[in-house]
Amino acid sequence: MIAYALRSETPADPPAIRALITQAFAGAEHSSGTEAAIVDALRARGELILSLLAEQDGRLIGHVAFSPVAIDDGTSGWYGLGPVAVAPDRQGAGVGVALIEAGLARLRQAGAGGCVVLGDPGYYARFGFAHDATLRYEGAPAEYFMALTFDGGRPQGAVSYSVAFEASDTARD
Template identity: 45%
Template sequence: MSAETGLVVREMRPDELLFVETIHATAFDGIDEAQLTKAVIESGHETISVVAAHDGFLVGHALFSALDGPERGLALGPVAVAPDRQGAGVGARLINFGLELARERGWRSVFVLGDPHYYGRFGFRPDLARGADVSWAGPAFQALELVPGALQGWQGPLVYPEPFAALPE
């Protein structure tokens, strides 16, 4: 599929949470990611929450949430795109927009657990995440420095917002 035309990517409004939950539930064929997204946003945890809309209908969402660990670090995820819009570049537009907002707001790094080939396109690298003490460490756990050298020499526990602990392993 070609890149989406007529797609608007912007920050989520509070009254759109139910629509965002629906996108996550249908994209992941279950409710775990939908419940996680809702719990993180409603917990008041510092986040960047972005949506993609086409013809006024939400078709994608990406969540970036503050981490305890390296200075000004974020977690990326979950990212969801409505099944009928997948493969059209919506996810990439969401991630790029969220990363741009993060840079503008002074965030220094972003961590993600996902396909290294996909996330590598945005500059995420497994070697940058090696200093993080997490149970899911491995080649799919990656980081991106929004500020060059932000993770240089850093190592220690990386603590995600509490709602992430409720996810099944």
């Protein structure tokens, strides 16, 4: 296994993050092609709460973003995971897992109530995410929208992500 370091985003990183995300999602089956624009828009709106990078020999090989979500029951302190991007030549090597685990640990340490993700249940279950019938995200198959509670609280209702998730491919800082 080749070693890499995990670190927080710095002000110099956005261009490399954009390039990595674009590369990682090129041709991905469920990609909207707007993932890099979403991260740029979250950053511009001050909603990129946690942006972690994996770096190897000075090269960015992975990125994960976390941003606040709203739950219509008024529960606060919940976050959305994603997008997660790993350089194509490093996919399947545990980089994404390491980034997600580190990000979830930081959210827990910061006192977050929980985290939601829209993605493959077979992948995200390993982190403790599971479908929760009390939370829903309109427009997505229920089994692909999952939650992970940190504090034992169980919010109920519709979850909405930042308007940054409506960003187009042309969105920039």
